[in-house]
Amino acid sequence: MSLSLKVFPSLDKRLEEGPATTTDIESGASVHVDKATTDHIDKASERSYVRKLDIYLLPYLALMYFFNAVDRSNLGNAETDGLSKDLHFVGNEYSLLILLFYIPFGTLDLPLNILTKRFTAALVLPILMITWGSVSLLQCAAFNFGGLLVCRLVMGACEAGFFAGVVFYLTLFYSRGELGFRIAIVFGSALLAAAFSGLIAFGVFHINTTIPGWKYLMIIEGSLTLVFGVIAFFWLPASPQTAWFLNQDEKAAATARSLRDSSNKVSTKFNLKDCFQIWKDWKFALWCVIAFVYPVAFATTSNFLPQIVQRLGYSTVKTNLWTVAPNAVGFIVLLLVAKSSDYFRERTFHIIGSLITSLIGMIILITIDVLDHKGVAYFACFLMAAGAYIPSCLVQTWHNNNNLDENSRAATTGLLVGLGNFAGILSAATFRVEYAPKYIPTLITTCICNVIAIASVLILGLWMRAENRRRNEAIGTNLRAQDVSTSELSDGENSLKFRYFV
Template sequence: MAALSHHHDVGRSSKEHVETSNKGLTDETFIFSPKEERRLRRKFDFFILPPLTFMYLCNALDKGNVGNAKTDGWDKDINLTGNQYYILVMIFYVPFCLFGTPISLLVKRYSAARILPLMMVGFIFAIRFFLGIFESAMLPGVVFYLSTFYKRDELASRIGLFYAAASIAGAFSGLIAFGVFHLEDPKYHSWQFLFWIEGAGTVSFAVFAWFWLPRSPSTWWLLSPREKAIARARVLSDSSVTVDERLDVRDAFRPFKDPMYWFWALISLSFGVPLASVNNFLPQIVASLGYSTIKTNLFTVAPNIVGTVALLLFTFSSDYFRERSIHVCIPLATAIVGFIILGSIDVLEHRQVAYFACFLLTIGAFAPSVLVSAWYSNNTPSESRRAVVAAVMVALANSSGLISTNVFRAKDEPKYIPALATSAGFGGFCLILVAAVGTYMRFENRRRNIAQGVNITAADVDTAALGQGPKSPDFRYMY
C-alpha cells in the first residue's frame, strides 16, 4: 500500500492511511491494511456503541416517561390542572438548552467516558427542572465522543445506531408501561412503579459505564499499541486536525464567525420542533384516536419501531454515499406529510389513515437530528470546535421543545390542530434551508476546484491538513 502525504492526488478515489503528530504532518508514514482497520472498527462497534446506546436509552426513557405516565392519570394524581402538565414538560427544556454547552466543555476536558455516567446518576434524583441539566450534554457529548473514534463516512451511521435508542425508547417505554399499568397495588400507583423500574436501570448502568468506557482510543486498555496507532491515523486522515487536542475555550467558539454555522443553527432550531412534537406528544396524538389507556401505549410501539428502522436506513445510506443534505430533505418531507394528514382529517372517522400518519411522523422526525449532527461535525475538523458546535446546535434543537410544548395546549385536545400546523411549518422551513445549504456547498466545492485546476472532494483531503477549517485551500465541504 502506498504511503499518503497531505498533498492530495487529483481524482483519487480512496484514501490511504497515515500516522501524523499533533504538531502537523511529518514525512513518516504509518501503513496498515484494510483488514486491520475493519478489525479495529469492529471493536469500536461492539465495545463502545452498545454501552453508549443503552445510556441514551436510559436518557430517553427518563425524559419521556411522563408522557406514558400521563396516560395512566399521573397528572391527575398529582393534582395538575389546565395547562400545568404542558408547562411541566416545557420547564424541562429551559436548563436542557442552557447547560448543554458548558457541560460539553467538561466532556471535552475530562472525556465523555467520565462526565456522562455522572450525569446519568443525576437523572433519577432530580426534579423535572434539574433533570434537564443532567441530560443536557448527553447527545452532544456522545456525538463528539464518537467523532474521536470514527471517520467522517462512518459517523452518521454510528450516531444513528446510538440515536436509535431514543426512538426505540418510545417503543420500550410503551411496552414497559403496557406491562406496568396492569399492576394493581393498594398503596402505590402504577405510574410510580414505571418511574422506579426505569430509574433503577439507569443508575446500575451508569456505574458500569464509568468503569468500561475509555477516555480516548489512545488510553483504551483493550487496544494494542498498533491498534492505538491505527486509530490515531484514521482520525487524522478523515476526522480531526489533531488528536487529543487541548481545550482552548476561546478558539472553540471561533466557528460561529462563519455564516455557515448560523445556517446550521437555524436548521437545528427548525427540525427540532417536529422532533420534539413527536418525542413528547406521540402518546397524546395516538390517544386522540379514541383508544383506551393500555391500547394507546401499545399502539405507540409500532410507529417508533418503524421510525427507528427508517433512521438506520437513512444514516447508513448517508454514510455510504458520503452525502448529507438530500438525506435530510427526504425524511423532513415525510414528516410534513404526516402532520398535514393528521391536521386535515377527522381522526376518529379515519382512524387507519390517522394511525398511518403517525408512522410518517416517526419516519420523518428522527433521522434529521442525526444527519445534521453528522453534517456539521464532518465539516468541523478541530476537536475543541467540534465539541462546542455540537453542544450549541443540540441546545438549539432542544430549545425547539419550548415551541412544541407551548403549542400543544389542553384547550386544543384531542386534535391539536395549531400544534400540528406549527410542526409542519417549521419542518417546511427546515427543508428549504437544508436544500439551500446543500446546493451552496456543491457550487462552492465546484468553484474551488475550478479556481485550483483540480477535481477533488472532501474524501480526497486529509483532515490533518485543514488547520484553518473552511479557510484552508484544500477544504471541501462534505454536503
Template sequence: MDSGHKHQSSLDDTTKSGAVGSIDEPNKLQGYASAPGVVDDVTRVVDHKAERRLCRRFDIRLLPILAIMYLFNALDKGNLGNAKTDHMTEDLHFKPNQYNLLLSIFFVPFVVFAPPFSMLGKKFSPARVLPVLMFSFGSFTLLSAAAKNFSGLFALRWFLGMSEAAFFPLVIYYLTTFYRRGELARRLAIFYAASNIANAFSGLIAFGVFQIKGSSLPNWRYLFIIEGGVTVIFAVFAFFYLPKSAAEASFLSEEEKALAFHRIQVDSSAVVNEKFRFREAIGIFKHPTTYAFLCIEICLGVPLQGVALFMPQIVARLGYPTVKTNLYTVAPNVTGAVMLLVLAFCSDYTRLRSPFIVLGFLFTFTGFMIYASIDDVHKQIQVAYFATFMMTWGTSAPSVMLSTWYNNNIAHEGRRVLLTSIGVPLANLMGLVSSNVFLEKDAPKYMPALITVSAFGATGACLAGLLGLYMWWDNKRRDRRDGRVIRARDIPTERMRDGPASPEFRWFL
C-alpha cells in the same frame, strides 16, 4: 507543534519511497502528517482489513453501551407522556396548563448548561462525565416517584434538564475520537436509534406497569421507580467500562492504538485530543454556515420534540383506552428507528448528508399534514395511524445526520464540541414550542399544533436543501480555481483546521 509532526523523519522516508507502510509499523503510522504534495496516501489507511477489524472492535465495545445509555436518557426524559395517560396530573391535582409548564421547564436548564458541561466533558473525558450525568438523571427520575405535588415535580424536571444537557453532544464528540467522518453517520444512527426504541420501549413498559393491580401506589409512580432505578445501576457499570480514548483502551494492541491515532488525525480531528481553548473555539461563529446549521436545528426541534412528547396523545385521538394507547405507540417508534438506520447507512454509503436530511424533513411534514387533513379518524383510522408512522420516520434521521454533517465539516475539536453543545440543545429548546402548542383546549385534534409542526418541517427541508446546494456550488468554485477536482475525503484533516478559510478546504456535502 502537534502529535502529527512528532515523527517527521518517518514521514519523509514514507513519502520518498511512495509507500504508506503497514500495520506492523506503528511508528510510521504516527508519522503520517499532511506534508505538502501528499493527499491520497495520507487520507487512505494503510491496511484496510486491519482498519475494518479495528472498527468492529470499537463497534462491539462502544456502541451497545452508548445505545443503552441513550435509551435510558430518552426514557427518563420522555416518560411524562406515559405517566399522564395513567392520571398522574389528576393524582397531583394539576391546574390547567401546568402539565405544559412541566414539559417546558425541562428545556431551560437543558440549553443553559449544555455548553459548560460539554466543556467539562472535553476536559475530563466523556467516558467519565457521561456516566456521572447518567447517574444524575437516573436519580432525579427515581425521586420523581416520590413527588407529592406540581411544585416537587417541577423542581425535579429542572434538575433533570441540567443533568441531561450535555449528554448527546458529548456522545457525538466521543465517537468522533474513534471514527472517521464517513463512518460516523451509521454509528450515530445505531446509537440514536435507541431513542426511538426508548419511545417504543416506554410504551411497552407503561403497558406492563399499568397492568399492576391492587397496589397502594399509583402505577405511574412505579414507572419512575423502574426506569430511574435501572438507569442508576447501569451508570455505575458504564463508568468503569468505557475507555477514555483509543490510546488508553486496554482492549487494543499497540499497533491498533497507532492505527486508531492515524485514522483520526487524517480524517476527523486536526489535532487529536486537542486541549480546549475557548478563544479558539468561538471562532466557529465567524463562519456564516454555522448560523444556517443552527437555523436547521431550530426547525428540526419542533417536530422532534412534538413527536417525542405527544405521541401518546396523538395516538389517543384514535380512540383507544389508556393501556392500548401506550401499546399502539410501539410500532411507529420501531419503524422510525428502522428508517433512521436505512437513511444513515445510505448517507454514509453515498457520503452525502443534505439530501437525506431533506428527505427526513419531508417525511415528517407529510405525516403531520395527512393527520391534520383527517376529520373523522374513526372512518379513516388506518390512514390516521399510518400518518403517525411517517411522523417518526422523519424526526430522528435529520437529527443524527445534521449533527454528523456539521461535525464532518469542522476539523477543530474545540469548535466541534462548542457547536454541537449549542446546536443539539437548541433543537431540544424547541420543545418549548412543542409543549405549548399541544394545548388541552385543542384536543383531540390539536390542529394549531399540527400546522405549526408541519411548517417547521417544511422550512427545515428548504434550509437544508439550500445549504447543500451552496456547499456543492462552493466546492465547484474551488475546483475551478485550483484547476482540479478534490473531494473532502482527499484532504488530510489537519489542512482543513481553519475551515473555509483554508484554500484546500472542501465541504462534506
C-alpha cells in the same frame, strides 16, 4: 494544474518531522501524522479497530442514551395512567411541566459539552447519567405539581449535554464516512426507548395495587439508569489511545484514521478560544436556524405520540401498546437512511427527504377526522416517526463532518444541540388542553418549522456544492472531501484543498 504542498509550509515542516507515536498522543500533546502514514493504514488493524468499537463502545453508548430517552419521555406514558389526576394538576400544568424541562435542557448543553472536552466524556457522561437516574427514581415520591417540577428541572439540567457529548465523543473514534450510521444507532435507541417505555407501561399499568402504576414505572426505569451509570465509569475510555479494549496496532490505526478523515490534529489540548473560532462565519447563523427548527417535529412526536394515538379512541393500555409500532418502524427507517447517507457521503437530500416525510404525516393529521379515519391517522403516526428523528442524527453529523478542530466541534455541537432542545419549548407551548383533541396549532407550528428547515438545508447544501465546484475550477483539479487527508487541512475551511462534505 496540480496543487503543490508548498502552499502549506507548516505542513511541509510537519511532514519532515515524521509520524507521531502512540506514546506522544497518550502524553496529551496534539499531534500530526505524516501523509504516508494516513494513506497506508494497516487494513487488518483498522478492521479490528472498527469492529471493537462496534462491539465495546457503540452498544454501551446506545444503552446509556436509551435510558436517557426513557427517563425523559416516560412522562407521556405516566400521563395516560392518570398522573395529572393523582397529583391534582389544573389547567395546562402538564404542558407546563414539559415546557419548563426544556429550559435547563437547552441552556446547559454548551457549557456541559465544553466540560466534556475539558475533562473527557469518560468522566462527564457517567456523572450525568447517575445524577439524572437518581432524580428520575425520586419522581415516584412527588405528591404535587411543584414536587414533580423540581425533579424534572434537575433532570433537564443533567440530561442536557448528554447527546451532544456522545456526538462529540463519537467524532473522536469514527471517520466522517462512518459517523452518521453510528450516531443513528445511538440516537435510534431513543425510538426503541419509546417502544420499550410503551411495553413496560403496558405491563406495569396492569398491576393491581393501591400505588399508581406510573410510580412503579418511575421506580423501575430510574433504578436501571443508576446501575448502568455506575458501570459506565469503568467502561468508557477517554479516547482511542487510552481504550482498554484496543492493542497498540489498533491505537496507531485509530490515530491515522482520524487524521485521514476526521481531524487535522488529534488529542488537542483544551483551548477555550478555539471553541468559538467558526462562530463568526455566515454559515454558522444558518446552522443555528436549522438546529432550532428541525427538532420541533422530533419534540412533537416523542412527547405527545401517546396523546396523539389516544385521540383514536383506544383505552389507556392499548394507547401505550399502539405507540410501539410507529417507533419501531421509525428506528428501522432511521438506520437505513443513515447508512445510505454514509455510503453515498451525502447529507443534504437525505435530511430534506426525512423532513418532507414527517411533514406529510402532520398534514394528514391536520386535514382528516381521525375518529372517522383511524387507519389513515395511525399511518400518519408512522410517517411522523419515520421522518422526525433522522435530522437529529444527520444534521449533527453534517456540521461535524465539516469541522476539523476538536475544541470547535465540542462547543458547536453543544450549542446546536442545545438550540434543538429549546425547540421542545415551542412544541410544548402549543400543545395545550384547549386544543384537544386535534391539537391543530401544534401541528401547524411544527409544519412551518419543517418548511423552514427544508429551505435552510437546501440553501446550505447547494452553496457547499457550488463552493466545491468553484475551488476545483480555481486549482484545475477535481477533488472531493474524501480525496484529501484531513491532516493536510491545517487551516480548516480556509485550506486550498478543503472540500465540503455535502
